[in-house]
Amino acid sequence: MFKLHPIPDADFCCPFCEGALQPQGWYMPGMRILADLRCDDCDQEYYGDLPSGHGLCFPMLLNKTTGEVWDQYQASWFASWLHVGYRDRQKTPVPFTSEEFRPIRQPIVLNCLDAMYGHGLLKLVHAQHYLDYYQEYDLIVIVPRWLRWLVPQDVAAIWTIDLPLRQGHEWNDWIAQEIQQRLAQFDHGWLASAYAHSFSELHVERFTQIQPFPIEEWDDQLNQLTVTFIWREDRLWVDSHIQQWRDRRFPGRLGRMWKKLAAQWFPALQEQTQQVIQLAEQLRQCYPQIRFVIAGLGKAGGLPDWITDLRTQTITEDVERSWCELYAQSQVIVGIHGSNMLLPSAHAATVIELMPNDRLGNVMQDLLLIPEAESRFAVFRYRFVPLESSPQVIAATIKSMIQTLPFAMIYLKSFQQTPCFNQPEVVTKRYRQSRLRELARPAS
Ligand SMILES: [Zn+2]
Incomplete structure (x- = not known):
């Protein structure tokens, strides 16, 4: 897990001067969990993916002024969600339900919002790791409504956000402010890595x-x-042989006709x-x-x-x-x-x-x-x-x-x-x- 609140552990270099970017705070406008970064030398501000979910493997950097995204790992789909999400950012309130099952002192946040069903579920499964190995901490799970039924019963809190799967990659400033306010009361907070590929001990019945x-x-x-x-x-x-016929491509009108006929x-x-x-x-x-x-x-x-x-x-x-x-x-x-x-x-x-x-x-x-x-x-x-x-x-x-x-x-x-x-x-x-x-x- 990683330090999130109030100032996250973030390790990014400025894309222009290559100096270390200074973390100012964090921002969570939906599935994206970002460090708020600044380069004093270039007088530029950025957001950078913190190491959770696919941000672990493909951390991107986004310029706050221009919206330009630096994708040095060539994960174009992940870069595109950030670019388009930021460009079309929302601030519409969405239903947000908070369930707290015990007093929270040392919060670890596991954010399972996503635009892909499998990604969201794989992030949630990671809850077991924190419940078993970080018992002195309090796990707060952020889930879309469609994942709520799978949250283990022994977490400290569940924050359910009614965000349909198709909107899972959206950037919503209202969500960011809501999460920020809720975590502001704590002196410190941590981020679950949601590294969703280590399941040798998975007990699905807990979910x-x-x-x-x-x-x-x-x-x-x-x-x-x-x-x-x-x-x-x-x-x-x-x-597969028939599929090859079905998938044949022809130029122009012939192509459209073939698509129709092949389907018939x-x-x-x-x-x-x-x-x-x-x-x-x-x-x-x-x-x-x-x-x-x-x-x-x-x-x-x-x-x-x-x-x-x-x-x-x-x-x-x-x-x-x-x-x-x-x-x-x-x-x-x-x-x-x-x-x-x-x-x-x-x-x-x-x-x-x-x-x-x-x-x-x-x-x-x-x-x-x-x-x-x-x-x-x-x-x-x-x-x-x-x-x-x-x-x-x-x-x-x-x-x-x-x-x-x-x-x-x-x-x-x-x-x-x-x-x-x-x-x-x-x-x-x-x-x-x-x-x-x-x-x-x-x-x-
Ligand atoms: Zn710089």
């Missing part, structure tokens, strides 16, 4: 109040085999629906009692009645909670890479993720793994497959995982992590039972 799938009870839970497909409509599981001839959403139905059918041949569920953001309907369709176009807290309950009952979750996989992966027993080529560099960023100290077993539980994989390949992968997980728990987990290793007869019995069950299944 959702829902226990993840009890992997140690895998055998018992098989009575209700549940496989869930995570649906999204803006990144699709479709045949090769409707991508229908193709995804067919792929998912094929996957479900393949699994049903092997497991006639399977509960195959589709959940996620999308229009429901058009599926065989034996598939449970939980898609919706209106996300509410109740919907998200019920989806998390479903994930926690799912032996396998399948879905396309993206923030849609964060909460599913944090609750389900195993995950198969379809990876598009253009997202390969972002692998793992969208998964919240259940704490799993044994890396070999973690690789068993969390699989990545190319987006081009057919329903047949995914079905075969799921079948192999369902059939071999009990053995993997024995073979791939270390000695100390498998309590029943102290009782060889239990292991043997379990192995035999699993083996018999496997043999009893119809060949697929």
Whole structure:
């Protein structure tokens, strides 16, 4: 964590004279957490990103007079949000709710405002670190309304700001003044780094109040085999060869005509629906009692009645909670890479993720793994497959995982992590039972 209040620890150089910029204070006009900086030699004032969230990796500098942004890390999207936000800055009041659960003496501020669902959620997950390792401090979490339900119950305070996701990158001077006034009463304040990529100890139940799938009870839970497909409509599981046709570019009018015709001839959403139905059918041949569920953001309907369709176009807290309950009952979750996989992966027993080529560099960023100290077993539980994989390949992968997980728990987990290793007869019995069950299944 970093010193924020009253004068933050900030390490920036003037873009002109290269002298150290002097921090004068801080400013938080929304998702941006900025040091207020000055160069006396050049008589210029700046704002610079403090080390929290993406400000840790890509700190930008903005000239207060000209609005020019210095982006030495070439994170153009992050620079653009700052540039456009400052240019179009607002001062409209927005609903601001403060809940204080205990007296605050040493505040640490965790700001989870963001324009991206996944970024906001990943920042919030970082709360666990401060709750566990900085118990003498008081964690204040700033969240947009859509994240409020996920805030752990043991924080000191929650400041909820009604800022829709699409406005998450806005610069609002009213928000800045509101936060400034609330922190002014304290002699000192700190900033949570929201370094959202270290989750080896994540306990998601502290956020959702829902226990993840009890992997140690895998055998018992098989009575209700549940496989869930995570649906999204803006990144699709479709045949890559057909997609190449769909994406062909032609100049001018021909291009517009082709776009229209391609959408008619090769409707991508229908193709995804067919792929998912094929996957479900393949699994049903092997497991006639399977509960195959589709959940996620999308229009429901058009599926065989034996598939449970939980898609919706209106996300509410109740919907998200019920989806998390479903994930926690799912032996396998399948879905396309993206923030849609964060909460599913944090609750389900195993995950198969379809990876598009253009997202390969972002692998793992969208998964919240259940704490799993044994890396070999973690690789068993969390699989990545190319987006081009057919329903047949995914079905075969799921079948192999369902059939071999009990053995993997024995073979791939270390000695100390498998309590029943102290009782060889239990292991043997379990192995035999699993083996018999496997043999009893119809060949697929
Ligand atoms: Zn200067």
